Amino acid sequence: MFGLNEFFDWEVQLWGWAGFVAVVSYFCGCFNGAVIVSKYILRDDVRTHGSGNAGLTNFYRTFGGPLTLAVILTDVLKAVVAILLAAWLAGNIIVDGGELGIVIAKYWAGLFCLLGHMFPCMFHFKGGKGILSGGAIAIMIDWRIALVVWGGFLILAVLTRYVSLGSCWAGASFPFATWFVYHNVQLTVLGTFIGLLVLYMHRGNIHRLLTGTENKFSLHKKK
Numbered sequence: 001m002f003g004l005n006e007f008f009d010w011e012v013q014l015w016g017w018a019g020f021v022a023v024v025s026y027f028c029g030c031f032n033g034a035v036i037v038s039k040y041i042l043r044d045d046v047r048t049h050g051s052g053n054a055g056l057t058n059f060y061r062t063f064g065g066p067l068t069l070a071v072i073l074t075d076v077l078k079a080v081v082a083i084l085l086a087a088w089l090a091g092n093i094i095v096d097g098g099e100l101g102i103v104i105a106k107y108w109a110g111l112f113c114l115l116g117h118m119f120p121c122m123f124h125f126k127g128g129k130g131i132l133s134g135g136a137i138a139i140m141i142d143w144r145i146a147l148v149v150w151g152g153f154l155i156l157a158v159l160t161r162y163v164s165l166g167s168c169w170a171g172a173s174f175p176f177a178t179w180f181v182y183h184n185v186q187l188t189v190l191g192t193f194i195g196l197l198v199l200y201m202h203r204g205n206i207h208r209l210l211t212g213t214e215n216k217f218s219l220h221k222k223k
Contacts, residue, residue, distance in 0.1 A: 017089060018108060025082040025109040029116020032127050033074030034059040037067050047126055051204075055128035057163050057217065072132065075117070079136035082113040103141065103182065107190035110137035114197055129201040131167045134194065138174070148177040161216040164205035171198030 034054045038046035042063060047054050049062040056075065060068050086109030090102040117133045119125040135153070138146040149170045157166035171194075178184075178191030199206070208214035 017093060021086045021089060021105065021109050022112045024085060025112035026116040028078040028082040029113040029118075029133065030120035030122050030127075031074060031078050032117060032120050032123060033071035034128060035120070035123050036074065037070050038063065041067065041070075053129060054123070054126065056132050075128070075132040076136040078117075079110070079113050079133045080140060082109045083137060083140040085109065100184070104186060104190070106137075106141045107178075107187055107194070110134075110141065111190055111194050111197075113137065114194060118197065118201055129167065130198050131163075131170060134170065134174075134198055137194075138170075142181055144181050145174070145177040148173050148180075157217065162209065162214055163217045164202055164214060165209060168199060168202055168206060168209075171195045171202065174198070 032054050034046045034056060038044055038059060044063075046059050046062055050058045052058075056068070056071055059071050083106050086105040087102050090105035114130045114134055114137070116127075117130050118127045120127045131153075135146070135150055138149045152169040152173055153166035155166075156169050157163050160166075174195040175188055175192040179188045182188070205214060
């Protein structure tokens with residue numbers, strides 16, 4: 001029999017592992033590619049240019065060049081590491097989690113990785129908007145969710161040349177895609193937090209889209 005004491009011991013261990021995953025995922029997210037490349041390689045912090053955002057779009061608009069690839073790799077790989085670690089722990093250490101537990105762990109790690117990307121403690125809590133890392137998280141969670149998020153993003157961004165419009169679609173569609181795929185309340189709640197974080201970080205873009213003052217994306221960087 002699974003006694004009361006054993007249950008509470010398991011609960012304590014579960015929250016302990018959840019806390020560990022949250023901390024590791026957050027610090028993975030803190031490795032912001034745009035800030036690291038611009039500040040320590042180019043010696044010119046991207047947050048002092050353009051929109052002041054430490055994201056891929058602002059980096060490309062400001063600097064362009066092959067170092068953009070380094071930004072992409074950094075922001076993707078940190079999400080991959082956070083998700084893989086969480087999935088491995090859920091599958092091999094938290095033995096009662098099952099397949100659903102692994103998916104919950106992925107969402108949990110993704111949420112805190114995004115928090116680290118958006119509010120990095122090592123960079124004065126001023127980070128990016130989470131689209132590239134969030135897109136990598138969607139791919140790592142489920143290809144069907146990634147198809148909805150990335151498909152809508154690419155269509156809107158290409159047709160309108162407003163990257164922010166595609167980004168807003170990604171944030172808004174994430175919880176709905178989660179519910180459609182899993183029909184699970186816990187996952188949908190976590191997916192909603194992730195989606196709302198993305199929308200919150202794009203609140204300025206939403207205002208500019210509504211007022212017609214948003215900048216369109218161009219393959220040519222600003223001089």
